[in-house]
Every structure is written in structure tokens, then in C-alpha cells.
Amino acid sequence: MSADGPEIVRRGGLPFRALAPNAITAMALCFGLTGVRYAISAAGAGPIAHWEIAMACIIIAGILDGMDGRIARLLRAQSKFGAELDSLSDNIAFGVAPALILFLWSLQFAPRFGWIAALALAVCCALRLARFNARIDADEQPHKSAGFLTGVPAPAGAGLAFVPIYLWMVTGMEIFRDWIVVMPWVLFIALLMISNVATYSWSSLRLKPSYRIFALAGVGLLAAALITNPWFTLLIICAGYLLLVPFSMAAYGRVKRRRREASAPAAPGAPS
Template sequence: MIIQGPKKIAFFLPNTFTALNMACGFASIVFAMKGQFYMGSMILLLGAIFDSVDGRVARLTGTQSSFGEQFDSISDVISFGMAPALLLYLRFFQDLGRIGVIIPFIYLLCGALRLARFNANIDRVTSDYFQGLPIPGAALAVIGFVLFSTEFTLGPWAKYIAAFYAVAYGFLMISNIPFASFKNSEFVKKNKRKVLAIIFLTFTLILVHEQVMILGVTTLYVLSCLVYDFAHRKELATIFDWKEEDEE
């Protein structure tokens, strides 16, 4: 079927945001190679905004497609996999030899596996929870840490903390830990004004002091989800266990 007229324009609109996300990932790599880690991190933050928009635009215009899903995943591998891994390597691991290459590669590999698993299970995963930490969330955590390191001196411990970050967030992505999506949250539905106020306040604080707030927000989200999973382990234990007939 050939798409024509306004429908054709609507089809390309979400893919344009996906392409902009990919462009931000490429630009981040260029900035990182020049040693401009602040700009490399901030351009990835812009990419995360584009990534959050493309899916919503596709749903609003009714132009969701298999092509768009695959294009989005390829873009995410570059922007939230390769670019953060390279930021980590060039910022912290250049003088560690082979181990310095392996550590950020673990993050990149886990991110690619996370996206592949998401695509394979896209019709089965509940909309209430993500299966493992989404790769944009892991990338924001890396961005937050890199930005924090540009503002505060971490001394000889920087590379060890960065290594922990890369490996820990890599395994969080491929874990079966449920991370809240807030898509169908009853709290959000009942407290829309309060939630909007919290979101507005958070974005304001990020604009004021991004070197601290991005790290703080992502850490708070991850820790709260881990605590919730621990407190409701029995209730959430089988949330990602699909029946055999679902796999046929």
C-alpha cells in the first residue's frame, strides 16, 4: 500500500524525531572525542527528549509501524548504548588498557541485549512495568555521573565508581527487575496536578543545577524501584513469566 498526502507526512514525523535522537548520539560521540564531556552529555539529554517524543507522536498520528520500532531501536543503540559507553571510556578508562575497553563494552552489550529482548517481547510485556531498566534510563544515569564528575573532583576513586556504574546499570538493563512505567499508575491518575507540579519542579531544578539533579533523579528512580520490588517480591515474582502458548 502506498502512503500519500497528509498521511505520508504524518508517517515521517515520528521517524524524524527518531533521526534527531540518532543525530544527538552521533554529536555526543564527536564531543566526547574532543574531550568536551559536558556538551557530550547534554546533547544526549536532548536525544532522550526526542526519544520520548517519537513514540507519542506515532500514537497520536496513528502511524505506529514495525519499521518505526526497528528504526527507534537502532537509534537507541547509538544514542543510549554506544555514545554513553564512549563517554565513559574517554572520561575514565583510557589508561586502563584492555579492561578499560571491556568495562564500557559490557554496558553497550547489555543495552543491545535489552533492546533485542524488548523487541522480541513487545506484545507481551505489561504496560505497567518495564522488564529491566530501559536503556534511556541507564543512559541518563551515565550522563548524570559524567556531568557530576565535571563539577566535582572524585579523585582516584572516579574510575572505580565509573566501572561500578557501567557494570551495575548494564546488568540492571538485562535483569528481570520490574521498573515502573507510570503509564497506568492510579496515583498519577488521582493526583495529576501534584504530579505535574513535581515534574515542573524537577525540570526547573535540572535547569538550575543539571550536574547534580540528573544523577539524583535517576538514582532516586532506580533505588525506589529496587525497594518496591524487594517489598513486593511475591506479588511481582511471575510478572514476566509468560505461558508457553504465548511463545508459539
């Protein structure tokens, strides 16, 4: 080995494979901010299609957010920098951007508290992400150890907050744009994000081998539905997600009971 060998290794820099997941995270951030740009245009007497573009940008940001972590693990390119960038991107794309879009679309017409409701969504998203980051290295994480999440994750929260917009786009009824309808819903979703409700994560879902072919067919049909009728399909997805929340709470309750029974000391005289 030449004398320059170790220096080349030391100064070699970051491998390209480590940049790929961070680049996807940065793209998600950019799509989130681009959604705000089109919402501003639509609110300023722009075409209605700009609302659809704004929504599509947030949806694409959610898809990218689901990809970056998996690609990082696949490439073995996890890093502290990537984790911090991902958290910042999530806060902007799924907290700040949806809050501004909902404000420009409806909440700005509320007489007093429209901006407060929009702020609540953004702040609760930031608090949820901060709680997740604070607990990431904690030894005691009951929900995570059982395969559940604590509260509604940020991308899902953003998608649920847009339900009034989905209804408006599907039906064309202005009642769904009324701040009296939108404000309570936004506050409800904001509270769900910072709640201690146990929600399903990908790791908690299990499929029997005999169901895999049906699951693949379902994913293909879902993709087709998103292309042909995106807003109605997203509305169905959000309804299904909310319907799963009571089941996830019940499932976690069963896990807690089993853990208590397993850790409880045996009664005196009971067979060991």
C-alpha cells in the same frame, strides 16, 4: 472518479504525519552521535565544556526518544519501519554513544579491561533491546501485562551509567573519574539492563486526582532545576530511580502472588 484516481491513491506515498515520529527518532540518533563527537574533542585536550555538551546531547536524545512513540500513537502513525528505526536509534544513542563517552572520559586509563567494560555497556544495551523486540508480540509477558518493564530501559541505563560524571561535575573531585570507581559502576548498570528485575513503567504509575496539581507543580520545578543546576538535578533523579527499584520489585511480587491465588484451584469442599 477519473481513471487516474485509483492510481493517484496507490502512488500517493507516505503521509507527512507518518514522517514526524521517524524524524524525531532520527534526531535522537544524531544527538547521540554528536555527543560522541564532543567527547572526542574533550578527550583531545579540548575544553571541559565539551564534556557538558556531550552529556547534554545524550539527555536531549533521551527526551526525543520519550516523544517519538507518543507522537506516533497520537498521529496514528505507528509502523514496522518506525519500530526498527527506534530500536536502532536507542542502541546507538543509549548504548554505543554512552560507552564511547565513558571510555574517553575514564575507562581508557584502565590498564587492561577499560574497553571491555565499555563494550559491556553497549552489548548489554543491544541485548536488552533485542529481548524487548523478540517479546513484543509474545502472548505471555508477565511483566508487561502487569504494567512493569523487564530490566532497566536503555535511556534510563544511559543516564545511570553517567552518575560518576555527574558527581565529577558537581564536586570537581577526580576520584569520581578514576577507572577503579567507574568500571564497577558501568558493569553494574550493564547487568541491570539485561536483568529480569521488574521496574516501573509509565503505565504502572497512577496518580490520585487530588495529587495531579502537585504533580504538575513538581514537573515544573523539576524543569527549572534542570535548567539552573542540571548535573545535581540529574544526580538526584538517578538516586530516586535506583531507590524505586526495590519498591517496583516488591510491587511486582504482590501482583504475582495475587495472580497465583486467583489461578489456584479451590480446595475440596471449599465454598464456591
